[in-house]
Amino acid sequence: MDENPACIITDPVPDHPLLKGRKEIGRGESTIVLEADTVDGQERVYKILSSPTDYAYYTAEDRPTGRHFPVVFADHGAVGRSSRGYPFHVVEVERLYPLPGAGEAAEVATKISTSYFDACMMWRNLAQDMGRIALHHLAVTPMGWADTVQQSLQALETFSDDYGALPDLIKADNLMMRKDGTLVFSDPVFME
Numbered sequence: 001m002d003e004n005p006a007c008i009i010t011d012p013v014p015d016h017p018l019l020k021g022r023k024e025i026g027r028g029e030s031t032i033v034l035e036a037d038t039v040d041g042q043e044r045v046y047k048i049l050s051s052p053t054d055y056a057y058y059t060a061e062d063r064p065t066g067r068h069f070p071v072v073f074a075d076h077g078a079v080g081r082s083s084r085g086y087p088f089h090v091v092e093v094e095r096l097y098p099l100p101g102a103g104e105a106a107e108v109a110t111k112i113s114t115s116y117f118d119a120c121m122m123w124r125n126l127a128q129d130m131g132r133i134a135l136h137h138l139a140v141t142p143m144g145w146a147d148t149v150q151q152s153l154q155a156l157e158t159f160s161d162d163y164g165a166l167p168d169l170i171k172a173d174n175l176m177m178r179k180d181g182t183l184v185f186s187d188p189v190f191m192e
């Protein structure tokens with residue numbers, strides 16, 4: 001749906017000293033991403049989140065963490081209100097990169113997206129619960145995942161159940177990677 005410009009949030013960057021004059025590097029349905037300072041060689045971004053589910057994914061004490069989850073450096077709090085009806089929250093996160101056309105991370109990402117899509121088709125009669133059941137299927141079915149990937153799928157399932165979030169593993173740009181090639185679940189959930 002991100003191909004449809006009407007789905008992308010059109011709000012201006014909220015007025016905040018941290019955000020002033022920063023270069024915009026991404027925008028999705030509910031998030032604006034700005035370049036932040038590089039600290040000790042680690043590139044960072046500000047994610048301006050309008051979805052409470054995304055905010056929980058990035059800041060909740062029991063949020064999923066580990067090799068395939070984004071590193072969060074700071075929660076800079078709420079800044080104004082978005083057109084989506086929720087406050088904007090600014091979190092400082094490691095900078096990630098789009099997956100290239102080939103390579104190990106891209107292959108795993110494609111396998112996650114296609115297996116997830118296939119599982120959704122299998123469980124499509126479950127309507128609202130389809131996505132979560134499909135994710136459960138991915139997490140428990142031996143599909144040759146690396147242990148860290150399988151643990152991450154399980155952690156995502158737990159998060160989705162606990163926070164009433166729905167998985168969003170089909171859109172390619174919700175899976176990204178670190179410079180070293182590690183696959184990262186950048187934006188794997190959305191709000192019901």
Ligand SMILES: Nc1ncnc2c1ncn2[C@@H]1O[C@H](COP(=O)(O)OP(=O)(O)O)[C@@H](O)[C@H]1O
Binds near residue numbers: 029070094097186
């Ligand atoms: N950590 C990041 N580093 C660099 N770019 C990012 C990062 N996170 C997201 N982006 C870019 O911003 C876009 C929107 O971010 P995303 O988290 O997918 O928002 P939404 O919830 O609105 O879909 C992504 O498609 C990607 O291009």
Ligand SMILES: [Mg+2]
Binds near residue numbers: 028029171173187
């Ligand atoms: Mg997204």
